[in-house]
Amino acid sequence: MEVSGHIGPIRLFEKMIRSGICGIVLLIGLLGCDGGKPALDSPSRGSIVIAADESFRPLVTQLTSAYSGIYPDAHFRVIYAPEQEAINLMLKDSARIAFTTRKLSPSEKAVLDKRKIVGSVTKLATDGVALLINKANTDSLVTMSELKGIFTGKLTQWSQLKGGNQSSPITLVFDNNNSSNIDFILHTFGITDVKGLRIFTAKSNREVIDFVRTNPSTLGFIGVNWISDGDEPLTTELSKDLRVVGVSAKENPASRADYFQPFQEDLGMQRYPLRRPVYVLSREAHPGLGGGLVNYVMRDAGSLIIYKLGLWPSVKYNREINLRKQ
The missing domain is CATH 3.40.190.10 (Periplasmic binding protein-like II)
Incomplete structure (x- = not known):
């Protein structure tokens, strides 16, 4: 009888510990789920929508395909549309980034400012209308x-x-x-x-x-x-x-x-009169997949693709040649 009198409190204490652990696990789970919001994408994984003017289809196709080849968990859905529509998709948050030939107008920038979004503009290359x-x-x-x-x-x-x-x-x-x-x-x-x-x-x-x-x-x-x-x-x-x-x-x-x-040369040397810039407009608010793609494009590998497509990259592709004396 004396022994049984001691077992009750011990079991109660164990039950309290288990309940506490379950509560902690539940709390961690809730925090991990962030109130039901999906996990944020990163520079190497995730899925985003890109909007681009249709005249840049070959360029965007090759850039996104090359990036996905490096990061198999990175997925891009590209919407090709007239330039103004592509910009509107980005402003409405229907696309993360947009490939365009111009920067945002003051009224367009005000749309992002109103939502307290600090957008970014990156010049990728010099293009031309043929x-x-x-x-x-x-x-x-x-x-x-x-x-x-x-x-x-x-x-x-x-x-x-x-x-x-x-x-x-x-x-x-x-x-x-x-x-x-x-x-x-x-x-x-x-x-x-x-x-x-x-x-x-x-x-x-x-x-x-x-x-x-x-x-x-x-x-x-x-x-x-x-x-x-x-x-x-x-x-x-x-x-x-x-x-x-x-x-x-x-x-x-x-x-x-x-x-x-x-x-290429006449675009780069600014001899062709109908040349124009290529920009990437972004509304990304965290270090995500959109920024990863832009960083890739601005490095040597991305510049090589731009160069290969006949455009003039903003960041030149540096070719190293080693000469050996025979």
């Missing part, structure tokens, strides 16, 4: 003055251009009404009204290429990374039956040497 014509059209040179004349409606026929060899009207072909390509060109020439111009819009840069290939009187506008990756079979296939137009900033070019095409 002008394409059908191979049957031998008039492959144009001045900025002539281009402005086309977009103001003063020049409507190929025969009105210096060296023009066609009597047909000039049809301008863009990928989308709100794409970065058309916005950049209109802004460059200060055009606010396109009524009366012969403008055809396709659904993508790829379709611009296909349309120009089958229509000799057209002048197409695309992102240069669509046709500048010489290692890709698609690039070779897309470039068939096309000419890339040389553009001169001079009013009266003296020779062909005054015209430049949107290829």
Whole structure:
């Protein structure tokens, strides 16, 4: 009887300890779950949405594929859309980062400020808008003055251009009404009204290429990374039956040497007139997957991909060559 009188308190004490441990485990579990919120992504794992102007599809595809190859647990869902829509997706938190050709406007930045989000802007590269014509059209040179004349409606026929060899009207072909390509060109020439111009819009840069290939009187506008990756079979296939137009900033070019095409050296040396920056806009509030991708792009490996695509990287890819005396 005396022994049983001591067992009761011991069991009670053990029960209290077990209850305390369970409570601690429960508390840790609740803290770990952070009130039911999903775990944050990191630079090497997780899943985020990226928005990008469609003209950068080859660039973004290669960058995200290379990064996922290094970090198999990193997953990207990319939404390709006209530039303004891509920016809006980022502002509405439907995308973490956006690849664009411009920074946020004051009103767009105010959207992030209102939510106390410190956004970031990173310049990745210098890109160019390439002008394409059908191979049957031998008039492959144009001045900025002539281009402005086309977009103001003063020049409507190929025969009105210096060296023009066609009597047909000039049809301008863009990928989308709100794409970065058309916005950049209109802004460059200060055009606010396109009524009366012969403008055809396709659904993508790829379709611009296909349309120009089958229509000799057209002048197409695309992102240069669509046709500048010489290692890709698609690039070779897309470039068939096309000419890339040389553009001169001079009013009266003296020779062909005054015209430049949107290829790497002329972009980097700022000789091609229709060049533009490539930015990554981010709303990321923690060291996450978006920042990991941007850091990768700004290092040597990312710069090499940009370089390979024919753009001019903001951070140059350094090649080391070891010379050995034989």
